[in-house]
Amino acid sequence: MPANHRYSDADIAAVYRVIYERRDMRHFLSDPIAPDQLNRLLAAAHHAPSVGFMQPWRFIRVRCPDLRIGLHQLVEQERLLTAKALHEREDSFMKLKVEGILDCAEVLVAGLCGQREKHVFGRRTLPEMDLASLSCAIQNLWLAARAEGLGMGWVSMFAPDAVKALLGMPADSHPVAILCLGHVATFYEQPLLEQEGWAARQDLDGLIFENFWDTPPCR
Ligand SMILES: Cc1cc2nc3c(=O)[nH]c(=O)nc-3n(C[C@H](O)[C@H](O)[C@H](O)COP(=O)(O)O)c2cc1C
Numbered sequence: 001m002p003a004n005h006r007y008s009d010a011d012i013a014a015v016y017r018v019i020y021e022r023r024d025m026r027h028f029l030s031d032p033i034a035p036d037q038l039n040r041l042l043a044a045a046h047h048a049p050s051v052g053f054m055q056p057w058r059f060i061r062v063r064c065p066d067l068r069i070g071l072h073q074l075v076e077q078e079r080l081l082t083a084k085a086l087h088e089r090e091d092s093f094m095k096l097k098v099e100g101i102l103d104c105a106e107v108l109v110a111g112l113c114g115q116r117e118k119h120v121f122g123r124r125t126l127p128e129m130d131l132a133s134l135s136c137a138i139q140n141l142w143l144a145a146r147a148e149g150l151g152m153g154w155v156s157m158f159a160p161d162a163v164k165a166l167l168g169m170p171a172d173s174h175p176v177a178i179l180c181l182g183h184v185a186t187f188y189e190q191p192l193l194e195q196e197g198w199a200a201r202q203d204l205d206g207l208i209f210e211n212f213w214d215t216p217p218c219r
Contacts (some may be wrong), residue, residue, distance in 0.1 A: 029103075041144050068102065150183060
């Protein structure tokens with residue numbers, strides 16, 4: 001018999017619960033996050049897997065109100081451009097709330113650090129592995145936040161060079177996410193995009209192949 005490394009039923013249930021109940025939040029209360037709680041969430045990000053342990057990410061905690069306003073303006077500019085690029089869906093896109101930067105307790109800008117090419121392990125043939133590693137860190141933070149009752153929203157609509165300039169980021173760094181973190185009145189029952197009729201999660205069956213590309217699994 002193999003050793004039983006399994007968690008207890010209650011612990012397993014808690015893991016799946018946080019996965020299914022995590023939501024991308026855009027509506028926040030302004031109540032502050034306690035410093036030790038924020039530290040726990042950042043430590044969760046810190047414990048995410050990263051290729052070759054390169055930890056290619058940095059989080060900038062944006063505390064200055066003017067910077068927060070500046071980020072909000074950049075997102076608003078990109079929101080309008082995205083709406084235009086959507087042509088016939090422009091009007092319905094404009095009704096979506098795609099960020100909560102001015103309302104949330106904490107704004108964290110997550111980015112890839114500079115000098116990533118010196119990390120050969122894992123990244124030589126697939127430079128995207130740095131981005132994958134950052135995504136793991138963000139997801140850890142997201143799940144930990146949900147478990148602690150805090151909401152997080154991932155905002156990706158911004159011109160990267162403008163965010164870089166605003167936050168004094170090095171030339172070879174790259175901002176990836178503006179993360180809105182904070183207390184919420186309630187968590188959405190379903191993903192907001194689904195609630196608003198914009199899009200829905202695709203069926204798992206269409207996303208899993210067997211052996212060869214485009215070959216559906218026999219189940
Ligand atoms: C890489 C990434 C970028 C995203 N960027 C945005 C964004 O700019 N604005 C937004 O409203 N939601 C954004 N989202 C949230 C997705 O729309 C959301 O995760 C999806 O609708 C599923 O909802 P759920 O996270 O609540 O399950 C982003 C999510 C990811 C993973």
